[in-house]
Amino acid sequence: MVDADRTLGGRRLAGMLPDPSGARPAYRRLAHAISALILDGRIALHVRLPAERDLAVALGTSRTTVTAVYDLLRENGYAHSRQGAGTWTALPEGSAPNGVRRLLAAENTAVEGAAAEDTVIDLARAAPGLPGQELTDTLARIAPRLAEQAHTPGYHPYGLPELRAAIAGRFTRRGLATVPEQILVTSGAQHALTLVLGLLCGPGDRVLTENPSYPNALEAMRRARLRTLSVPVTDEGWGADVVEAAFRASVPQLAYLIPDFHNPTGCLMPEEERTRVLRAAQRSGSWLVVDETLAELALDVPAPLPFASHAPPGGAAKLITVGSMSKTHWAGLRIGWLRAPARLVTELAGQRVATDMGGSVLDQLVALDLLGRTDELLRDRLEGLREQRAALGAALDEHFPAWSWSLPPGGLSLWVDLGEPVASALAERARAKGVRIESGSCFATDPGIFEQRLRIPYTAPSATLREAVRRLAVASADGPGPASGAARPRWVA
Numbered sequence: 170m171v172d173a174d175r176t177l178g179g180r181r182l183a184g185m186l187p188d189p190s191g192a193r194p195a196y197r198r199l200a201h202a203i204s205a206l207i208l209d210g211r212i213a214l215h216v217r218l219p220a221e222r223d224l225a226v227a228l229g230t231s232r233t234t235v236t237a238v239y240d241l242l243r244e245n246g247y248a249h250s251r252q253g254a255g256t257w258t259a260l261p262e263g264s265a266p267n268g269v270r271r272l273l274a275a276e277n278t279a280v281e282g283a284a285a286e287d288t289v290i291d292l293a294r295a296a297p298g299l300p301g302q303e304l305t306d307t308l309a310r311i312a313p314r315l316a317e318q319a320h321t322p323g324y325h326p327y328g329l330p331e332l333r334a335a336i337a338g339r340f341t342r343r344g345l346a347t348v349p350e351q352i353l354v355t356s357g358a359q360h361a362l363t364l365v366l367g368l369l370c371g372p373g374d375r376v377l378t379e380n381p382s383y384p385n386a387l388e389a390m391r392r393a394r395l396r397t398l399s400v401p402v403t404d405e406g407w408g409a410d411v412v413e414a415a416f417r418a419s420v421p422q423l424a425y426l427i428p429d430f431h432n433p434t435g436c437l438m439p440e441e442e443r444t445r446v447l448r449a450a451q452r453s454g455s456w457l458v459v460d461e462t463l464a465e466l467a468l469d470v471p472a473p474l475p476f477a478s479h480a481p482p483g484g485a486a487k488l489i490t491v492g493s494m495s496k497t498h499w500a501g502l503r504i505g506w507l508r509a510p511a512r513l514v515t516e517l518a519g520q521r522v523a524t525d526m527g528g529s530v531l532d533q534l535v536a537l538d539l540l541g542r543t544d545e546l547l548r549d550r551l552e553g554l555r556e557q558r559a560a561l562g563a564a565l566d567e568h569f570p571a572w573s574w575s576l577p578p579g580g581l582s583l584w585v586d587l588g589e590p591v592a593s594a595l596a597e598r599a600r601a602k603g604v605r606i607e608s609g610s611c612f613a614t615d616p617g618i619f620e621q622r623l624r625i626p627y628t629a630p631s632a633t634l635r636e637a638v639r640r641l642a643v644a645s646a647d648g649p650g651p652a653s654g655a656a657r658p659r660w661v662a
Contacts, residue, residue, distance in 0.1 A: 175213075175215060175216045175217060176216070176217040176219075177212065177216050177217065177218055177219060178219060178223075179219035179220070179223035179224045179226065179227035180227045182203075182212075182218065182219055182224060182227070183224065183227035183228050185202075185206055185211065185212075186199055186202050186203070186228065187199070187202055194237075195230065195234055196234050196235075196237035196238045196241060197241065199228075199234070199235075199238045200237075200238045200241040200242050200245075200247075203218075203238070203242060203247065204242065204245065204247040207247055207258050207260070207618065208590055208617075208618050208619070208620060208621060209401075209403075209618065209619065209621070210380045210381060210399075210401055210613060210614070210615070210618045210619055211401045211403065212258055213258070213380070213399060213614070213615055214258050214259065214260065214615040214616075214617075214618070215257055215258065215259075215615075216257065216258045217254075217255045217256070217257050218239070218248065218255065218256045218257065218258065220255065221235045221236055221239065239256050242256075243256070245261060246259060246260060246261030246262055247259060247260065247261065260616075260617040260618075288603045289603050289604070289605055290603060290604050290605065290629065290633055290636065290637040290640070291605045291629075292604060292605060292606040292625055292626055292629075292637055293605045293606055293607050293661050293662070294500075294626070294628075294661065294662035295432070295496070295580075295581040295582045295624070295626035295628055295662060296495055296496060296500040296581075296626075296628060296662050297496070297499075297550065297554075297581070297628040298499065298628075299498060299499035299501070303539075303546070304499075304535070307535050307538045307539060308535070310538055311531075311534040311535060311537075311538050314534050315530070315531060315534055318530050318534070323527075323530050324526050324527045325354075325527040325528070325530070325533070326518045326521055326522050326526060326527045327352075327353055327354065327514070327518050328352065328353060328354020328355075328506070328527070328528065328533065329354065329530065329533040329534070329537065330349065331537055332354055332504075332533045332534075332536060332537045332540075333349040333352040333353075333354060334349045335537055335540045335541065336349075336352045336354070336506050336508075336540070337349045337351065337352050337508075339540060339543070340475060340490075340508060343472070343474065343475055344474040344475060344478045345474070345475040345477055345478040345508075347508060348511075350511040350514065351508050351509060351510065351511055351514060352506055352507070352508055352514070353506060353507050353509070353514045353517055353518055353521075354504065354505075354506050354528060354533065355493075355504075355505045355506055355507060355521075355528070356503045356504070356505065356525065356528050357493050357495060357500075357503050357504070357505040358460060358462050358491045358492060358493040358495065358505040358506075359385050359386070359389070359505070360503075360505060360525075361491040361493075361505050361506065361507040362386055362389060362425070362458065362460070362491055363389050364507075364517050364520055364521055365423075365456075365458055365489055365491075365507065365517065366389060366390065366393045366395070366423070367393070367520060368513075368516060368517055368520050369422065369423055369456050370393060370395055370422050370423055372393070372394035372395070373394065373395070373396060374395050374396065374421075374422040374423070375395070375396045375397075375398055375419050375420070375421040375422055376390055376395045376396065376397050376398070376421055376422060376423050376424070376425065377397075377398050377399070377400065377415055377416070377419060377421040377423070377424035377425070377455070378390070378397050378398070378399050378400075378424070378425050378426075378614060379399065379400055379401075379402045379407070379425075379426060379427065379431065380399035380400065380401050380402065380613060380614040380615070380618075381402065381433055381434065381609065381612035381613055381614075381619055381622075382399075382402075382425070382427065382432075382612060382614065383427060383432050383433075383460070383612070384607075384611050384612055384661045385661065385662070386425055386460070387614060390425075397614055398415065398419045398421060399614040399615075400412050400415045402431055402434050402436060403434075404434065404436075404575045404584070405436075406436045406437075406438065406439070406442075407436070407438060407442060407446075409441075409442040409445040409446060412442075412445070412446050412449060413445060413446075413449040416449040416450060416452065416453040416455060417449070417452075417453065420453045420454070420455065421453070421455050422455065422456065423455060423456040423457075423458060424450060424455050424456070424457050424458065425458045425460065426438075426446070426457070426458070426459055426460065427459075427460045427462075427463070428443060428446075428459060428473075428476055429461055429463050429464035429473050429476075429579070429580075430463040430464070430466055430467070430577060430578070430579035430580030430581075431463075431580070432460075432462075432463060432580065432581075432582070432612075433582060433584050433609070433612050433622075433624040434575075434577070434584045435575070435577025435578070435579070435580045435582065435583070435584060436577070437470065437473065437577075437578050437579065440473075440474075440479065443476055443479045444479050444481075447476075447479055447480050447481075447484060447485070447488070448481075448484070450487070450488075451484050451487070454487075455487070456487045456488075456489065457487060457488045457489070458489045458490075458491060459476040459477070459488065459489070459490050459491070460491050460492075461475065461476065461490055461491065461492045462491070462492055462493050462495065462496050462505075463496050463579065463580050463581065464492070465497050465543075465547060466496060466497065466550075466551065466554065466579045466580055466581060467551070467578065467579040468551060468554060468555050468558065468577075468578060468579045468580075469576075469578040469579065470578045470579065475490065476488075476490065477490055477508070486510060488509075489507055489508070489509045489513070490507065490508040490509075491505065491506070491507045491508075492505060492506055492507075492508075493505030493506070494536055494539065494540075495662070496581060497543070497546075497547060497550070498536075498539050498543075498546065500662065502532050502535060502536055502539075503528070503529075503532060504528070504532055504533065504535075504536040554581070554627060554628075556631060557627040557628070557629065557630070557631050557634060558576075558583075558627045560627070560631035560634050560635060561583065561625060561627040561631075561634045561638070562574075562576070562583070564634060564635045564638035564639070565583075565585065565625075565638055567638075568638050568639065568641070568642040569587075569638075569641075569642065569645075571588055572585050572586065572587055572588065573585070573586045573588070574586060581626050581627065581628050582624050582625060582626040582627065582628075583624070583625045583627065584609075584622060584624055585622065585623045585624075585625055586621055586622060587621050587622065587623060588621060589621055590620035590621045591620070591621070592608030592609050592610065592619070592620050592621060592622055592623050593608040593610060593620060595608070595623070595641070595644060595645055596608045596623075598644035598645070598647050599640065599641055599644040601644065602640040602641075602643055602644045603640060604637050604640045604641060604644070606623060606624075606625065606641075607623075607624070607661050608620060608622070608623065609621065609622025609623060609624065611624075611661055612624065612661075
């Protein structure tokens with residue numbers, strides 16, 4: 170974790186590095202370890218490394234060794250030095266993939282090479298579909314209610330009252346007492362987050378995020394001209410001490426976290442860490458936005474309680490929970506929500522009216538019906554996800570035995586380590602084979618890192634996943650270079 174002036178302390182860096190008394194030469198081993206930490210997002214870009222003498226003392230090695238480490242980092246492009254200003258982390262020139270800023274323009278689904286459009290397998294979006302019969306039956310059931318609504322103006326800036334009550338009831342049954350006045354229905358969780366950023370933050374404000382994180386949320390922060398500060402999420406999770414230090418050092422206006430089956434790593438934040446994060450946010454006076462879009466997709470563990478239920482009495486006043494039906498039901502509904510203090514809900518509804526008078530009544534009635542049958546629908550959905558996750562893991566074991574990943578206890582995807590930074594090149598080649606997938610850098614707060622990672626969803630049928638992995642294997646065998654150097658838009662869900 171870096172301090173407020175983006176300086177990495179000697180003891181902190183030493184704790185992240187291997188024992189220099191191991192393999193020889195030690196300086197090469199240490200330089201490789203630091204470059205790997207930069208690529209993996211554990212050390213952010215544009216961070217000042219410790220002074221050579223400080224790091225040598227912390228490592229228990231000679232200053233000559235540390236000088237050689239920094240020389241090698243600079244030689245390979247992972248650091249640069251400025252006279253009198255120290256040594257700073259960087260990336261080799263040209264390592265950031267084209268289009269890394271993820272300008273979310275219209276989707277480009279064209280596929281190079283021989284793959285036809287109707288054979289494309291989309292692994293860029295971790296969102297399951299809704300069985301057609303379910304939607305047909307739901308539409309038949311809501312038809313009388315829709316006819317009744319047709320005699321009204323149909324504007325509901327807060328959301329359909331019955332749907333607000335149903336969402337509040339769902340929170341209450343999950344362990345967090347909630348009333349409808351605390352609920353604002355939105356056009357998806359992304360809409361909810363954008364409203365919150367627009368009301369609570371201004372250009373230049375500090376916002377704390379995870380690294381990696383949900384790309385569309387990061388893009389919303391960029392477009393709002395916010396200053397993002399990040400804490401790493403590794404295969405082992407967050408580390409409450411790191412999050413607490415970040416709140417103390419940066420005192421952000423707002424923090425955005427995904428503690429439940431984190432997107433993209435799949436990690437689940439332990440209960441004791443949730444309490445510590447809540448207290449840290451409370452001490453810093455920061456708003457805390459918790460994304461619970463994936464919270465009910467628990468595959469191997471009980472579904473976690475709502476994050477806000479861990480707040481001490483009177484301690485959740487600056488906590489906002491966002492959620493949606495996109496991952497649990499169907500993203501095509503565009504139904505999401507936020508739970509917040511009632512007064513803030515009123516302010517957010519007022520902000521919403523400036524651009525959106527209210528959501529579709531039809532979609533909200535469909536959502537109301539589906540929410541009433543969530544337990545039944547989820548039971549089948551979770552069983553299918555377990556089977557698909559197993560099929561994806563088996564296919565990866567067969568075709569890519571050198572790749573590694575941690576099996577997530579829930580959520581919708583694997584965060585796969587390829588062992589080398591070739592993800593963007595592989596993603597480009599995969600497009601020519603009819604597989605749409607994004608490299609790990611798409612989820613990074615800084616361009617160019619997580620190039621050794623792929624997020625691979627298991628939301629498609631098992632046979633489709635096996636075919637997708639087979640195509641990835643063919644693309645991988647074609648070579649390490651990209652199929653084309655052309656930039657293209659990114660659209661990830």
